[in-house]
Amino acid sequence: MAEDLNKLVSQVRRDILRMVHTVNSGHPGGSLGCVEFFVTLYKRILETKNNSSKDMFILSNGHISPVYYSILARSGYFDVKELNTFRKINSRLQGHPTNHDGLPGINISSGSLGQGVSVGLGIALSKKINNDTSLVYVLTGDGELQEGQNWEAFMYASANKVDNIIITVDYNGQQIDGSTKDVLDVGDLKEKFISFGWEVLEVDNGNSLDDLYYTLQIAKESSKKGKPIVILMKTVMGNGVDFMMHTHEWHGKAPNDDQLEIALNQNPETLGDY
Amino acid sequence: MENYKNQGDKDTRSGFGEGLTELGRSNENVVALCADLTGSLKMNTFAEENPKRFFQAGIAEANMIGLAAGLATGGKIPFTGTFANFSTGRVYDQIRQSVAYSNKNVKICASHAGITLGEDGATHQILEDIGLMKMLPGMTVINTCDFNQTKSATIEISKFDGPVYLRFGRPKVANFTDSTQKFEIGKGLMLKEGSDVTIVATGHLVWEALIASEKLSQKGINSEIINIHTIKPIDEDIILNSVSKTGCLVSAEEHNILGGLGESISRLLTTKLPVPQEFVGTKDTFGESGTPSELMNKYGLNSSSIFDSAFKVLQRK
Numbered sequence: 001m002a003e004d005l006n007k008l009v010s011q012v013r014r015d016i017l018r019m020v021h022t023v024n025s026g027h028p029g030g031s032l033g034c035v036e037f038f039v040t041l042y043k044r045i046l047e048t049k050n051n052s053s054k055d056m057f058i059l060s061n062g063h064i065s066p067v068y069y070s071i072l073a074r075s076g077y078f079d080v081k082e083l084n085t086f087r088k089i090n091s092r093l094q095g096h097p098t099n100h101d102g103l104p105g106i107n108i109s110s111g112s113l114g115q116g117v118s119v120g121l122g123i124a125l126s127k128k129i130n131n132d133t134s135l136v137y138v139l140t141g142d143g144e145l146q147e148g149q150n151w152e153a154f155m156y157a158s159a160n161k162v163d164n165i166i167i168t169v170d171y172n173g174q175q176i177d178g179s180t181k182d183v184l185d186v187g188d189l190k191e192k193f194i195s196f197g198w199e200v201l202e203v204d205n206g207n208s209l210d211d212l213y214y215t216l217q218i219a220k221e222s223s224k225k226g227k228p229i230v231i232l233m234k235t236v237m238g239n240g241v242d243f244m245m246h247t248h249e250w251h252g253k254a255p256n257d258d259q260l261e262i263a264l265n266q267n268p269e270t271l272g273d274y
Numbered sequence: 275m276e277n278y279k280n281q282g283d284k285d286t287r288s289g290f291g292e293g294l295t296e297l298g299r300s301n302e303n304v305v306a307l308c309a310d311l312t313g314s315l316k317m318n319t320f321a322e323e324n325p326k327r328f329f330q331a332g333i334a335e336a337n338m339i340g341l342a343a344g345l346a347t348g349g350k351i352p353f354t355g356t357f358a359n360f361s362t363g364r365v366y367d368q369i370r371q372s373v374a375y376s377n378k379n380v381k382i383c384a385s386h387a388g389i390t391l392g393e394d395g396a397t398h399q400i401l402e403d404i405g406l407m408k409m410l411p412g413m414t415v416i417n418t419c420d421f422n423q424t425k426s427a428t429i430e431i432s433k434f435d436g437p438v439y440l441r442f443g444r445p446k447v448a449n450f451t452d453s454t455q456k457f458e459i460g461k462g463l464m465l466k467e468g469s470d471v472t473i474v475a476t477g478h479l480v481w482e483a484l485i486a487s488e489k490l491s492q493k494g495i496n497s498e499i500i501n502i503h504t505i506k507p508i509d510e511d512i513i514l515n516s517v518s519k520t521g522c523l524v525s526a527e528e529h530n531i532l533g534g535l536g537e538s539i540s541r542l543l544t545t546k547l548p549v550p551q552e553f554v555g556t557k558d559t560f561g562e563s564g565t566p567s568e569l570m571n572k573y574g575l576n577s578s579s580i581f582d583s584a585f586k587v588l589q590r591k
Contacts, residue, residue: 056347058344098375098376099376099377100375100376100377107347108343108344108347108372108376108378109371109372109375109376110371111371112367112370112371114336115336115340115343115367115368115371115372116340117340118336118337118339118340118341118343118344118368118372119340119341119343119344119347119372120344121337121340121341121344122340122341122342122343122344122345122346122347122348122352123344123345123347123348124344125329125341125344125345125348126344126345126347126348126349126350127348129305129326129327129348129350130348130349148336149336149337149340149368152332152334152336152337153337153340155332155334156331156332156334156337156341159332160329
């Protein structure tokens with residue numbers, strides 16, 4: 001299992017790099033930082049077999065669409081060849097993800113930030129009405145938490161004991177203009193979530209498959225106990241490509257031909273490029 | 275007017291409340307959300323009868339729209355309720371991305387629309403909401419004219435799969451349409467046939483148009499009165515058929531003339547059958563405090579303005 005997942009991680013990184021390189025646009029940094037999360041979520045956590053009761057995932061920070069598209073394709077939602085249409089005209093793989101064009105696996109549009117937690121809560125409420133015991137997962141960025149709507153949603157969730165939702169924050173400390181500390185300090189997120197009445201879990205290495213799986217399992221076990229759950233997942237933006245790591249420089253910039261070659265050499269083809 | 279009698283003044287928001295109550299009893303998929311204005315929106319009965327299907331969002335409209343989009347994703351038919359100002363301008367991006375672009379089956383129900391919200395003044399009035407909503411691809415936009423029509427529209431939009439903006443108001447106004455009417459989205463209503471001038475009205479201005487029609491007939495002018503409740507998609511046929519007979523048109527709405535019903539009609543006429551048109555609506559201005567009737571008179575949203583505009587447009591034929 002672990003070996004297979006590591007192979008998938010390498011292949012998803014290649015997909016991300018090749019997608020953004022082809023169209024010379026897109027967001028590789030945050031995408032690479034969340035590869036291990038998506039691989040763990042889609043391969044080991046989400047239960048989607050039962051049509052009437054299946055876990056749902058919402059990506060709030062829609063700009064990391066490359067990693068989302070790659071994992072969806074590599075999980076069979078659509079043909080991996082379609083990854084080659086990313087950001088091109090007449091594609092279902094828009095710059096930011098949308099259900100508007102019928103791409104399987106996408107539940108709602110995101111890109112304009114700060115809206116995904118509210119949407120996830122709405123889905124969670126519908127599951128409660130239906131006595132559906134499956135869960136809702138949402139990923140948000142940390143810079144994205146500067147959007148006020150998130151805090152409306154956090155307040156709502158604890159006040160109404162929405163406990164069938166697990167929010168994960170991609171806590172990489174970076175955003176387009178620099179570090180979140182410099183741009184607009186989000187402060188002590190753990191304390192903020194605790195004061196908002198949330199159950200807080202932390203992953204110190206959000207790029208470790210084992211640590212992610214372990215924490216997501218704890219989150220599942222902690223659900224349905226009267227509190228919403230948040231996982232603060234410390235990731236490294238640009239993870240897996242040495243020159244893209246620990247900087248915001250690659251938040252929204254594609255590698256050139258030479259940089260792509262170096263990056264791909266660090267991540268061998270394992271499951272076949274699209 | 276002989277065909278339209280005021281059955282007694284009633285507020286359109288109460289029509290929404292009664293419609294929603296009926297839906298609560300007849301359709302278990304209908305859920306409702308409100309941003310701390312349950313009493314103003316007349317949503318109390320639904321909330322009391324369906325506590326598990328009513329969500330009090332608090333003063334947090336952006337989250338409310340997101341919750342609604344999520345509930346729709348989960349297969350529910352959410353009706354959101356707050357004032358028109360907070361239903362549109364405050365949450366435009368949430369509606370645009372999470373509802374319209376995502377094609378979610380959310381019914382955005384907006385009370386206290388227009389200037390007749392009255393004494394609270396311009397911060398709470400909105401005269402731009404029809405424009406904001408009709409510009410969103412895939413959004414259906416409805417502005418009802420009285421209690422009965424609002425109740426019927428509320429029930430009908432639950433059967434339509436897609437995002438809808440339903441606009442109604444605060445004050446008690448004439449209730450004159452049939453209580454057993456069947457509301458048809460996108461279908462204009464011929465209230466009175468005539469041959470000299472077409473008057474197309476929406477919302478609170480429909481009753482004013484009927485009053486104006488009577489005054490016009492006293493002057494020997496035979497006006498045709500059409501109620502357009504669905505501004506998008508607009509009933510092109512009823513308007514084109516009418517102006518092909520009358521050769522001129524007055525539009526009337528409790529909204530800015532920029533971006534409202536009048537502009538939708540003007541685009542239609544320009545492309546299909548150009549005839550002179552005059553606009554009754556606010557002239558690119560904010561409102562102010564005052565009683566609803568004082569405001570309607572000051573801003574020219576009444577039967578006299580419609581009457582004057584009809585005379586003006588007749589001279590341009």
